[in-house]
Amino acid sequence: MLKSFFSARYLFLIQSCLLLALFGVFFSPSQSLASYPTYLLAIFAVFSFADWRFVIDDRITILFVMLLGYFLFSASWADETTIRTAGSALVRVTIVFSFVIAVSVLYREKPDNSMFSNVILWTGFLSAILAIFFYGEISADEIRPGRRMIGLGFLENPVFSGLLYSLSFLCAVEKIARARAWKKRILFLFPVLVLGYAIYLCGSVNSFLCLFLSAVVLLGLKKNRLLLVISVFGAATLLLIGVIYFYSPSWETVGSLLPREDSYRFGIWKTVITNIDGWALLFGSGMGTDDNVYYDNQMFLHPHSLYLSIIFETGLLGLLLYGLVFFQVAKALWSAKAREAALILSVLFFGSVSFVFDSHVLVDKIDHKWILLWYPLGVSLGVLGNYKMGR
Numbered sequence: 001m002l003k004s005f006f007s008a009r010y011l012f013l014i015q016s017c018l019l020l021a022l023f024g025v026f027f028s029p030s031q032s033l034a035s036y037p038t039y040l041l042a043i044f045a046v047f048s049f050a051d052w053r054f055v056i057d058d059r060i061t062i063l064f065v066m067l068l069g070y071f072l073f074s075a076s077w078a079d080e081t082t083i084r085t086a087g088s089a090l091v092r093v094t095i096v097f098s099f100v101i102a103v104s105v106l107y108r109e110k111p112d113n114s115m116f117s118n119v120i121l122w123t124g125f126l127s128a129i130l131a132i133f134f135y136g137e138i139s140a141d142e143i144r145p146g147r148r149m150i151g152l153g154f155l156e157n158p159v160f161s162g163l164l165y166s167l168s169f170l171c172a173v174e175k176i177a178r179a180r181a182w183k184k185r186i187l188f189l190f191p192v193l194v195l196g197y198a199i200y201l202c203g204s205v206n207s208f209l210c211l212f213l214s215a216v217v218l219l220g221l222k223k224n225r226l227l228l229v230i231s232v233f234g235a236a237t238l239l240l241i242g243v244i245y246f247y248s249p250s251w252e253t254v255g256s257l258l259p260r261e262d263s264y265r266f267g268i269w270k271t272v273i274t275n276i277d278g279w280a281l282l283f284g285s286g287m288g289t290d291d292n293v294y295y296d297n298q299m300f301l302h303p304h305s306l307y308l309s310i311i312f313e314t315g316l317l318g319l320l321l322y323g324l325v326f327f328q329v330a331k332a333l334w335s336a337k338a339r340e341a342a343l344i345l346s347v348l349f350f351g352s353v354s355f356v357f358d359s360h361v362l363v364d365k366i367d368h369k370w371i372l373l374w375y376p377l378g379v380s381l382g383v384l385g386n387y388k389m390g391r
Contacts, residue, residue, distance in 0.1 A: 020105065021035075172192045283314065
């Protein structure tokens with residue numbers, strides 16, 4: 001009876017949990033609290049195997065399971081592994097898998113749904129309004145020295161907050177590009193202005209870069225030449241004005257063009273790379289290994305690059321598996337005909353750029369990486385499943 005209950009209501013249940021999970025990334029005060037809906041998704045998956053078994057024989061699923069399995073297996077040779085940490089690793093692998101499965105089921109049954117863009121756009125818009133309100137009235141002089149805005153959720157970091165608001169901005173751009181009437185396009189200008197201001201207050205160069213490049217990809221996929229030209233010209237103009245206004249003419253290094261220079265990233269990356277050799281370079285130090293980096297008499301909590309974090313934990317083999325998964329997902333989304341396929345592919349591209357400069361720990365509890373990587377993976381499985389069913 002319990003199995004039939006979950007099976008009959010699986011689509012409604014996973015939609016509700018996915019909505020809560022995405023909402024939690026923006027507003028939840030803790031990562032653990034935001035992860036509760038993902039635990040429910042794992043339970044639903046157990047009792048509703050018949051609803052998602054269509055993904056089992058797919059190439060993407062095989063590579064995805066190999067990636068998660070290798071991460072979990074790598075925990076066996078991590079120095080800090082205990083029964084507790086091994087259990088935690090198993091839980092994280094399980095909820096990531098369940099989340100991807102839930103998204104795939106949703107897009108198999110409803111390939112043309114707009115839940116993702118609606119939730120990300122309006123949740124980010126609301127979060128931006130509240131964050132700006134709490135940030136208070138400050139002058140441009142107070143902003144320039146480095147006082148940056150943070151978001152409302154557990155990602156209390158200007159960089160990650162900026163990435164989330166940039167993602168919401170990208171969804172607004174997609175809405176504008178999709179709308180045929182200019183009246184409908186004008187409706188999304190207010191969210192665009194608010195989110196743009198929020199991104200500016202966060203002061204993350206990574207956010208600006210990811211938003212610009214992913215917007216170009218999105219509009220290119222949409223074949224909207226007018227908006228593409230406007231966005232490129234507008235971004236170039238704003239960039240030029242910003243450089244002239246904020247920075248001195250003595251540009252001695254690339255770092256001097258950035259508000260906080262390179263934030264020690266080049267030094268951190270060099271330290272991480274030089275400390276990885278032999279066995280660790282090929283197979284990694286193991287999932288869950290302490291990845292603190294010591295550079296210039298300071299301790300940094302992680303390598304400040306997801307790709308370096310993957311190499312640190314699982315070596316070049318782990319990075320290879322990640323690359324294969326990414327390529328297959330991008331390939332599936334490229335040929336998909338779902339309404340939001342272009343947007344999701346742009347989000348995947350957004351994440352691939354942002355991961356160069358930020359993020360760490362690929363397999364973790366829910367955070368921004370789930371939106372930028374695992375959600376697109378689930379969509380790709382869903383649209384492929386839909387195609388196999390001849391829909």
